[in-house]
Amino acid sequence: MASITIRNLDDTTKQMLRERAAQHGRSMEEEVRILLRGSAASPEPAATVLPAPVIDSIPGTLSGKRILLIITGGIAAYKSLDLIRRLRERGALVRPVMTRGACAFVTPLAVGALAADRVYTELFSREDEHDVGHIRLAREADLVLVAPATADFIGKMALGLADDLASTIILASDRPLLIAPAMNPVMWAAPAVQRNVQHLREDGVHIIGPTHGEMAESGEAGAGRMAEPLAIAAAAARLLDDRPKPLAGRSAVVTSGPTHEPIDPVRYIANRSSGKQGHAIAAELAALGAQVTLISGPVTIADPQGVTTIHVESARDMLSAVENCLPSDIAVMVAAVADWRASGESGEKIKKQPDQPPPALQLTENPDILRTVGHHEQRPALVVGFAAETQNLIDNARSKLERKGADLIVANDVSPSTGIMGGDRNQVRVVSKNGVENWPDMDKQAVAAKLAQEIADRFQTAMA
Ligand code: CTP
Numbered sequence: 001m002a003s004i005t006i007r008n009l010d011d012t013t014k015q016m017l018r019e020r021a022a023q024h025g026r027s028m029e030e031e032v033r034i035l036l037r038g039s040a041a042s043p044e045p046a047a048t049v050l051p052a053p054v055i056d057s058i059p060g061t062l063s064g065k066r067i068l069l070i071i072t073g074g075i076a077a078y079k080s081l082d083l084i085r086r087l088r089e090r091g092a093l094v095r096p097v098m099t100r101g102a103c104a105f106v107t108p109l110a111v112g113a114l115a116a117d118r119v120y121t122e123l124f125s126r127e128d129e130h131d132v133g134h135i136r137l138a139r140e141a142d143l144v145l146v147a148p149a150t151a152d153f154i155g156k157m158a159l160g161l162a163d164d165l166a167s168t169i170i171l172a173s174d175r176p177l178l179i180a181p182a183m184n185p186v187m188w189a190a191p192a193v194q195r196n197v198q199h200l201r202e203d204g205v206h207i208i209g210p211t212h213g214e215m216a217e218s219g220e221a222g223a224g225r226m227a228e229p230l231a232i233a234a235a236a237a238r239l240l241d242d243r244p245k246p247l248a249g250r251s252a253v254v255t256s257g258p259t260h261e262p263i264d265p266v267r268y269i270a271n272r273s274s275g276k277q278g279h280a281i282a283a284e285l286a287a288l289g290a291q292v293t294l295i296s297g298p299v300t301i302a303d304p305q306g307v308t309t310i311h312v313e314s315a316r317d318m319l320s321a322v323e324n325c326l327p328s329d330i331a332v333m334v335a336a337v338a339d340w341r342a343s344g345e346s347g348e349k350i351k352k353q354p355d356q357p358p359p360a361l362q363l364t365e366n367p368d369i370l371r372t373v374g375h376h377e378q379r380p381a382l383v384v385g386f387a388a389e390t391q392n393l394i395d396n397a398r399s400k401l402e403r404k405g406a407d408l409i410v411a412n413d414v415s416p417s418t419g420i421m422g423g424d425r426n427q428v429r430v431v432s433k434n435g436v437e438n439w440p441d442m443d444k445q446a447v448a449a450k451l452a453q454e455i456a457d458r459f460q461t462a463m464a
Contacts, residue, residue, distance in 0.1 A: 061237035061449075063091030068141035068175075070166045071111065073101015075216045076148035076182035076226035081106060083147055084114040086233035096120070097137065099153070099166045123165040134165055138173035142240055146170075148182035148226045151193050157205070158196035176239055178206040180232050184215060185222025208235045212300040227302050230424055234280065234445045235305055238287045245289025246456040252290045253325035253380075254282040255335035255369060257297035259315045263361065264346040271336050274422045275299035277386075278334030280448035282307045287449075288456050290330065295321045297335055315341065315366035322369055326378040330455060333370040333385045341366050374405025382458060384451070387411040387431075388421075397431040407458075408432050410451065430454070 067087055071080045080102075087094050094115040098108055108119040120137060138144070146153065146166075153166070157179075162168040170177070179200070187193060188210060201207060209227030214220070227235075256278020261269040275296060282294040283304035292307045295318055303309040312318045315337045322331070340363035350359060370385040385406040387397040390413065397411035409431045414421045427441040430451075439450065 061090060061241055061243075062087060062233070064093070065091070065142045065236075065240050066093045066095065066140060067236060068095050068097060068137060068144045068169065068173075069115070070097045070099070070144065070146045070153075070169065071102040071106070072099045072146060072148060072150045072153040072166065073104060074148045074150045074182050074226075075105060077102050077105035079226055079229055080147055081110060081114055083229040083232055084111065086229045087236065088115070090233055090237060092236070093117075095137070095141065097166050097169060099164060101150070101152075120165060123168055134168050135172050137165075138169045139175070141173070141175050143178060143236055144170065144173050144175050145178045145180075145232070145236055147180035147232055149179040151181075151183045151187045151190070154179070154181060154193065154196050154200065158199040176206065177204075178208065178232075178236055178239060180208050180226050181210050181224075182226035183210070183224050184217065184220060185224040188222075188224040206235070206239060206305065208232055208305065209302040211302050228424075230443060230445055231302060234283065238283060238305065241287050243288075246460060247285060247330075247452075248289035250290045250329040250459065251325075251327075252282075252285045252292045252330035252332065253295065253322055253328045254278055254285065254292060254332045255295045255297075255318055255322060255337070256282065257299040258336050259297045259318055259338045259366075260313045261315065261338045261341035261366070262313075262345045263342045264348065264350045266349050269338055269341065270298075271338060272421045273297070273299075273336035275301055276422075276424065277426060277444045277447065278332075279304050280445050281332055281334060281451055282309075284445075284448040284452035285330070285332070285455065288452050293325045293328075295325070295335070297337075314338075315369065319367045319369045319372060322373060323376075326373075326376060326380070328380045329459075330382045331370075331373045331380040331384065332451075332455075333373065333383075335369070336388060337366060337369055339366055340364060368404065370400075370406060371404040379405070381462070382407050382455060384408045384410065384455070388414040390415045394429065394431065394436055397429065401431055401433070408454075410447075 069080065069084065071077050084094050095117050096111045096115045097120045098111060103121065108121060112119040123134060156167045157170055160171060162171045181188065197207065208231065210223055211225045211227055212223050213225045215224060257275030258271045258273040263269065279294065279301055282292050283306065286292045286306040294304065294307050294309045296309055296311055297318065298313060310321050312321050318335060318337065343362040343364040373379065374383045383406045385400060385404055387400045387409050389396045389411060393411050393413055397409045400406065401409045411429045411431055412420055412426055420426050424443055425441060426444050426447045428439050428447060430437045430439060439447065
């Protein structure tokens with residue numbers, strides 16, 4: 001249906017739609033669906049709805065920054081194509097360098113087309129040396145980013161070897177260095193690789209990921225997947241962020257991800273939360289200067305940079321970790337905490353009983369962390385909660401604001417059709433005692449950046 005509608009649009013509208021879809025990394029049909037969904041969802045009690053602010057959906061924090069992207073030879077090299085798009089949509093100028101191995105996985109033609117620049121591959125190329133030369137390549141960047149960084153390349157970096165263009169640039173560069181390792185989990189765990197990574201950390205190299213998950217090799221899973229392009233682009237933006245730090249001297253505690261509530265030693269109750277939104281908020285608050293502690297439930301994404309991350313499993317563990325962080329200036333409770341846990345967790349695996357009905361699962365209510373913090377004697381000056389709803393979004397968010405003692409509730413519709421739970425994008429309404437603000441559909445990093453800025457503004461207004 002959407003394709004018929006698009007075909008009938010006039011050329012100017014079609015072009016606007018094409019640009020909007022490209023900017024959001026979506027197909028035109030998807031963009032139309034989201035626009036229609038947004039307009040269908042908008043009727044709300046008119047008196048309290050503030051106009052949606054007009055903002056760029058992607059923060060331009062890399063605007064004009066020059067990133068030298070070194071792609072080394074691993075299967076994750078295909079993700080570098082998406083990474084180039086993510087960097088460029090944030091305004092970065094991307095200059096790609098590929099190792100010989102990388103060229104076996106993706107073509108320089110594709111990389112060059114996406115980067116809108118030529119691709120450098122050879123150390124002893126008369127043409128390249130005449131054009132810029134490896135020293136200029138190394139120095140003319142604001143950031144050198146290696147993604148993916150293979151075990152071999154990490155080893156070369158740690159040892160200071162320089163036998164091709166990419167490794168020579170690393171040695172010749174005095175710019176900040178960010179690497180996104182990607183390899184098989186057994187390789188990542190190998191003592192030699194861990195030694196090399198530790199060396200690089202001590203040398204001041206910034207490292208993002210790897211994350212947990214399925215490997216390209218069938219049946220293999222574990223830590224070794226390259227961090228998602230969005231997360232790498234956000235890490236690059238934070239490293240190059242020279243904005244003022246309005247939250248310097250402030251502390252924040254953020255919860256993120258799901259909780260796992262044990263039934264017995266092998267089974268648990270959980271939900272679909274990925275932790276992407278909570279982790280991004282923790283990182284953005286840190287980027288504005290706050291000292292952030294992230295209390296994360298079990299997730300497969302990487303710990304954000306510049307943030308102290310504490311890993312927990314259950315709601316009760318999460319609550320006690322949060323209370324240990326008080327007093328704190330800011331609390332942002334993003335975790336999808338399981339509302340119930342099994343009463344009387346079994347110490348042994350519950351066995352099937354032949355000819356017996358399945359055991360009944362008795363549930364007990366978990367502590368409400370946001371509500372505890374919102375009414376705590378050491379209540380943070382600003383308490384922000386989320387409301388994940390599938391119906392009556394605003395009414396439910398308002399009642400949570402009141403009941404849980406929050407200053408702001410970020411409400412989102414998590415019906416399966418929105419793709420928000422576990423996805424990369426989010427469309428939120430921010431509910432406070434002053435009314436409701438509709439935010440445009442944005443990626444979760446952009447929602448996080450805008451929320452962190454809103455928090456900083458509230459502190460500045462309170463101090464003025
Ligand atoms: N929350 C919490 N502890 C809980 C349940 C929720 O801290 N035991 C927090 C969440 O982190 C979020 C807010 O409360 O900030 C709302 O969570 P949500 O799941 O939307 O609401 P619930 O309180 O669980 O209510 P319901 O499931 O009935 O909507």
